[in-house]
Amino acid sequence: MGIAALHPSYRAIIRANQSTQTDMLITRRLEFDAGHRIPNHNSQCKHLHGHRYAIEITLSGDVITNEGLSEQGMVMDFTDVKRIAKEKLVDAWDHAFLVYRGDKPVCDFLASLPNHKTVILNVVPTAENLAQAAFDILDPAYQDTYGNHLRIERVRLYETPNNWADCVRG
Numbered sequence: 001m002g003i004a005a006l007h008p009s010y011r012a013i014i015r016a017n018q019s020t021q022t023d024m025l026i027t028r029r030l031e032f033d034a035g036h037r038i039p040n041h042n043s044q045c046k047h048l049h050g051h052r053y054a055i056e057i058t059l060s061g062d063v064i065t066n067e068g069l070s071e072q073g074m075v076m077d078f079t080d081v082k083r084i085a086k087e088k089l090v091d092a093w094d095h096a097f098l099v100y101r102g103d104k105p106v107c108d109f110l111a112s113l114p115n116h117k118t119v120i121l122n123v124v125p126t127a128e129n130l131a132q133a134a135f136d137i138l139d140p141a142y143q144d145t146y147g148n149h150l151r152i153e154r155v156r157l158y159e160t161p162n163n164w165a166d167c168v169r170g
């Protein structure tokens with residue numbers, strides 16, 4: 001049954017629902033490979049190993065309505081979400097070893113390897129800490145170009161397909 005067939009009062013309700021206040025969120029997913037270890041973990045994670053990590057970056061903002069803009073109808077062009085994430089974070093972490101500054105044996109070992117790609121962190125590289133670190137790096141990187149209140153709302157960091165951490169704007 002189409003809207004035209006409904007009683008007029010029902011049509012009014014449908015129109016009202018269509019103008020309900022909503023927020024728009026967009027998410028871009030990227031993947032990267034990295035090594036890490038959790039030095040004090042009481043099980044497997046204390047060993048040097050790697051993951052196929054995935055990061056999902058969620059942005060909020062008003063949908064851009066400027067007539068004729070390439071971004072008309074978007075919160076941000078997904079291509080730009082990806083480009084910024086790569087420039088600021090993913091290219092630095094991909095195929096790197098993520099090591100806690102306090103993990104001295106591994107820091108010393110990695111420093112002994114010529115030109116090794118190492119990312120030294122102030123925190124133990126758990127999914128939670130990596131999600132927080134990524135959020136802190138990316139938060140200033142997404143600039144509101146069109147006055148549409150663009151900002152990062154959440155970074156979801158997958159250590160495995162079944163294990164992830166969400167760092168959400170408080």
Ligand SMILES: [Zn+2]
Pocket residue numbers: 036037045049050051159
């Ligand atoms: Zn691990």
